[in-house]
Amino acid sequence: MIEVKNLVKKYGDHVAVDHLTFTVEKGQIYGFLGPNGAGKSTTMNIMTGYIGATEGEVLIDGHDILKDAQEAKKCIGYLPEIPPVYPDMTVEEYLHFSAQLKGVKKSEQEAQIERVMKMTEVEDVAGRLIKNLSKGYRQRVGLAHAIMGFPPIIILDEPTVGLDPKQIIEIRQLIRELSKEHTIILSSHILSEISEICDYVMIIAHGKLIASDTTQNLTKMMQGQNIYNFLVKGEKDQVRQALEQIGGIEKIDINPYREENIVDVTVECSVEPAHDGRDVSADEESVKTTRRDYREEIFYALAHAECPMMASAKYVSLEDIFLELTEETDAQNINKKEKRRFLLKRPKAEEVQDNGSDL
Numbered sequence: 379m380i381e382v383k384n385l386v387k388k389y390g391d392h393v394a395v396d397h398l399t400f401t402v403e404k405g406q407i408y409g410f411l412g413p414n415g416a417g418k419s420t421t422m423n424i425m426t427g428y429i430g431a432t433e434g435e436v437l438i439d440g441h442d443i444l445k446d447a448q449e450a451k452k453c454i455g456y457l458p459e460i461p462p463v464y465p466d467m468t469v470e471e472y473l474h475f476s477a478q479l480k481g482v483k484k485s486e487q488e489a490q491i492e493r494v495m496k497m498t499e500v501e502d503v504a505g506r507l508i509k510n511l512s513k514g515y516r517q518r519v520g521l522a523h524a525i526m527g528f529p530p531i532i533i534l535d536e537p538t539v540g541l542d543p544k545q546i547i548e549i550r551q552l553i554r555e556l557s558k559e560h561t562i563i564l565s566s567h568i569l570s571e572i573s574e575i576c577d578y579v580m581i582i583a584h585g586k587l588i589a590s591d592t593t594q595n596l597t598k599m600m601q602g603q604n605i606y607n608f609l610v611k612g613e614k615d616q617v618r619q620a621l622e623q624i625g626g627i628e629k630i631d632i633n634p635y636r637e638e639n640i641v642d643v644t645v646e647c648s649v650e651p652a653h654d655g656r657d658v659s660a661d662e663e664s665v666k667t668t669r670r671d672y673r674e675e676i677f678y679a680l681a682h683a684e685c686p687m688m689a690s691a692k693y694v695s696l697e698d699i700f701l702e703l704t705e706e707t708d709a710q711n712i713n714k715k716e717k718r719r720f721l722l723k724r725p726k727a728e729e730v731q732d733n734g735s736d737l
């Protein structure tokens with residue numbers, strides 16, 4: 379549906395977008411996640427034809443956004459970071475203007491404006507001047523403009539920024555609703571937002587795509603690192619002894635916790651396939667799904683040593699991935715951390731077998 383190929387945007391010497399390549403498939407919610415200044419808005423502005431690229435190509439349903447802009451733009455509704463609303467128009471006037479601009483048939487305009495106003499809940503302020511609206515309502519009007527004409531792709535740049543918690547929940551609900559019939563791309567620097575709404579995450583830092591996968595897979599693949607963290611009641615040595623009984627644990631880190639007689643434990647386990655007889659070399663999917671899960675073994679080893687687990691073993695979260703990956707690029711050090719390369723290019727089965735720890 380959208381193909382972005384080798385996209386580069388330079389502002390003078392500054393490279394804001396650095397050879398971005400990705401594809402967006404129909405009917406999913408995609409999230410651009412990245413810290414401030416990562417290049418999210420610039421990428422969205424290029425994808426929607428607001429600004430040109432220095433290099434590269436964007437195809438929207440096969441139409442080049444620069445060479446065949448009119449056709450390409452018909453497929454897209456865009457809410458930029460600052461909604462392009464006219465402050466001296468009333469909401470209703472603006473939405474009439476929007477419907478005309480988007481080429482909605484005259485006979486369908488009234489019905490569509492009504493529907494869009496209902497969806498974005500701006501009916502109450504229909505007669506008010508946009509300049510007198512609160513930030514939340516202005517955002518909704520911008521969103522109403524983006525969905526007017528019901529284009530197949532809706533692109534939203536930081537759609538919930540500046541909204542209060544209630545408004546955030548409402549906008550998220552609307553995005554979910556829209557995703558039933560539209561492909562949605564949204565950007566955010568807030569991880570919880572992306573992981574809550576999006577099916578697919580693209581992590582961007584310094585204009586580069588540094589990770590790209592389903593929200594679920596990103597978390598799952600990070601689990602491949604097999605790092606567990608949990609609280610245990612017991613003496614440090616006793617806990618260590620119990621954990622050392624488990625084959626495959628490579629590193630045990632035990633620290634005091636704020637409660638007496640409880641320790642904070644982090645264990646790093648070797649990455650190896652589960653021993654369930656499945657052929658892990660068959661394909662990448664099976665490698666991911668058959669990775670050995672140590673949680674049960676840890677639980678029973680500790681129980682046997684009479685050191686009860688006080689807080690469950692948890693994997694490293696998507697938040698950790700995001701922070702770690704963006705910090706890596708901050709240090710211009712992404713290549714050094716080869717063990718993360720699966721995030722962009724999954725390892726072949728033979729690599730997994732030769733050197734499982736690479737994962």
Ligand SMILES: Nc1ncnc2c1ncn2[C@@H]1O[C@H](COP(=O)(O)OP(=O)(O)OP(=O)(O)O)[C@@H](O)[C@H]1O
Binds near residue numbers: 416
């Ligand atoms: N018109 C411009 N002229 C010069 N530099 C720009 C321009 N627009 C953006 N930049 C720079 O390009 C980089 C990417 O900016 P961009 O706005 O795309 O990031 P972003 O990920 O959307 O960040 P934010 O979440 O803060 O909006 C930043 O370093 C920014 O300062």
